[in-house]
Amino acid sequence: xxxxxxxxxxxxxxxxxxxxxxxxxxxxxxxxxxxxxxxxxxxxxxxxxxxxxxxxxxxxxxxxxxxxxxxxxxxxxxxxxxxxxxxxxxxxxxxxxxxxxxxxxxxxxxxxxxxxxxxxxxxxxxxxxxxxxxxxxxxxxxxxxxxxxxxxxxxxxxxxxxxxxxxxxxxxxxxxxxxxxxxxxxxxxxxxxxxxxxxxxxxxxxxxxxxxxxxxxxxxxxxxxxxxxxxxxxxxxxxxxxxxxxxxxxxxxxxxxxxxxxxxxxxxxxxxxxxxxxxxxxxxxxxxxxxxxxxxxxxxxxxxxxxxxxxxxxxxxxxxxxxxxxxxxxxxxxxxxxxxxxxxxxxxxxxxxxxxxxxxxxxxxxxxxxxxxxxxxxxxxxxxxxxxxxxxxxxxxxxxxxxxxxxxxxxxxxxxxxxxxxxxxx
Numbered sequence: 001x002x003x004x005x006x007x008x009x010x011x012x013x014x015x016x017x018x019x020x021x022x023x024x025x026x027x028x029x030x031x032x033x034x035x036x037x038x039x040x041x042x043x044x045x046x047x048x049x050x051x052x053x054x055x056x057x058x059x060x061x062x063x064x065x066x067x068x069x070x071x072x073x074x075x076x077x078x079x080x081x082x083x084x085x086x087x088x089x090x091x092x093x094x095x096x097x098x099x100x101x102x103x104x105x106x107x108x109x110x111x112x113x114x115x116x117x118x119x120x121x122x123x124x125x126x127x128x129x130x131x132x133x134x135x136x137x138x139x140x141x142x143x144x145x146x147x148x149x150x151x152x153x154x155x156x157x158x159x160x161x162x163x164x165x166x167x168x169x170x171x172x173x174x175x176x177x178x179x180x181x182x183x184x185x186x187x188x189x190x191x192x193x194x195x196x197x198x199x200x201x202x203x204x205x206x207x208x209x210x211x212x213x214x215x216x217x218x219x220x221x222x223x224x225x226x227x228x229x230x231x232x233x234x235x236x237x238x239x240x241x242x243x244x245x246x247x248x249x250x251x252x253x254x255x256x257x258x259x260x261x262x263x264x265x266x267x268x269x270x271x272x273x274x275x276x277x278x279x280x281x282x283x284x285x286x287x288x289x290x291x292x293x294x295x296x297x298x299x300x301x302x303x304x305x306x307x308x309x310x311x312x313x314x315x316x317x318x319x320x321x322x323x324x325x326x327x328x329x330x331x332x333x334x335x336x337x338x339x340x341x342x343x344x345x346x347x348x349x350x351x352x353x354x355x356x357x358x359x360x361x362x363x364x365x366x367x368x369x370x371x372x373x374x375x376x377x378x379x380x381x382x383x384x385x386x387x388x389x390x391x392x393x394x395x396x397x398x399x400x401x402x403x404x405x406x407x408x409x410x411x412x413x414x415x416x417x418x419x420x421x422x423x424x425x426x
Contacts, residue, residue, distance in 0.1 A: 005022060005027055039175045051104045073089045073094050113309070121162060172192060236255055303369060324363070
C-alpha cells in the first residue's frame with residue numbers, strides 16, 4: 001500500500017492519513033499506486049473558472065457561460081450547479097433556476113490559449129498525451145519514473161498544483177490502468193479532486209453507479225436496460241458476457257466490458273480530430289440577410305480560433321442553419337487547399353448563406369464548421385483570389401495583437417457592428 005500527499009507530492013509506502021512531511025491531510029492511497037500510470041485530466045468548470053479568474057468581482061457569485069435566452073449553457077460554476085444549472089441546459093431554464101447568476105458570453109480565443117498552456121504542461125511530462133476536448137485529456141505516464149525520478153501519481157499531484165499556481169484554475173485527476181477507469185475516477189472527487197482505482201476495484205466502485213454513467217448509454221438504451229432490470233452497473237456485472245452480447249449485440253459487449261473495467265484503447269497522441277465547428281442560437285428568429293451576414297462572421301471567427309488552437313486546417317466548409325420550425329439545413333463546399341482562416345471561411349460560406357436568405361425564411365441558429373482536417377501549414381496562394389495572402393497576413397497579425405492585448409485590441413468593422421448590436425434583441 002502506497003500513499004501520496006497531494007500538497008507536497010511525497011510518497012509514503014504505507015497507508016497514512018496525514019503527511020509526515022508537510023502535515024497535509026489531502027492524502028490518496030492505493031495498493032497499486034506505484035503501478036497506475038494512465039490518467040484523465042479534467043478542468044473544473046473550465047470556462048467559468050477562467051471568467052472568475054479574470055474578473056474578481058464575480059468570483060463568489062454564480063456564473064453561467066452561454067448564449068442568449070434561447071441559447072444553451074456552455075458551462076457554469078459550482079455555485080450555479082447547486083441551484084440545478086447544468087451544461088447544455090437551455091438558458092431560459094438555467095436563469096429560472098438561478099435568477100441571480102452572472103451570464104458571460106463565451107470567449108473561445110481566451111479558453112483555447114489556456115487549453116494550449118495545459119497541453120504544454122502535460123507534454124513536458126510525457127509525449128503520450130491525447131486531448132479529447134478543450135478542457136480534458138488523457139496522459140500515459142508509463143516508463144516516465146526513470147526519466148522524472150518520481151511516480152506518475154506524484155507527477156500528477158505536482159501538475160495540479162502548478163496549473164493552480166500558474167493558470168489560477170483547478171483540475172480533477174483520475175488515475176488508473178486504462179482510459180475508461182481513469183475517466184470514471186476523475187468524476188469521483190470533483191472539483192479539485194484526485195482519485196485512483198484499478199480493475200480490481202470495479203465491482204465495488206462502479207457497481208452502485210447507474211448504467212447511464214457509462215459513455216454510450218443514452219436515454220433510449222438506458223430505458224431498454226431498465227425494462228430488463230438493469231438499472232445499475234452492478235446489475236450488468238452479474239450478467240454473463242455472452243448473454244449480454246446475444247441480447248444487445250455490440251452494445252451489450254461494450255457495456256459488459258466497461259462494467260468490469262475493461263478498456264483496451266490506447267492513449268493516442270495522433271488521434272484524428274474529425275471536425276472543428278461553432279454555432280450560435282439567436283435570442284429571436286432572424287430573417288434579415290444583413291444581420292445573418294454579421295452572425296456568420298462571428299461563428300467563422302470562433303471556428304477559426306478553435307482550428308488555430310488545435311493546429312488544423314480543413315478542406316470541407318459546412319454551413320449549418322436551423323429554421324424557426326427547428327428544420328436543419330447544411331450546405332458544404334470543398335476547397336482546393338485546406339484553411340483555418342476566418343476570412344476564407346466567411347468568403348466561402350457567404351454565398352451559401354445568401355442562397356438560403358433570398359426569401360423570407362427566419363432562422364434561429366447559424367453555425368460553421370470545417371472537416372477533412374489536416375495539420376495546418378503555410379497559407380496558400382490563391383490564383384483566383386490573389387488578395388487572400390494579404391488578408392491571411394492581416395488576420396494572423398490581428399490574432400497576435402489580440403493574444404497580447406485582448407480581444408478588443410483589434411476589431412473588424414463587422415465585429416464592431418456586432419458589438420453595437422450586443423445589447424439589442426435579435
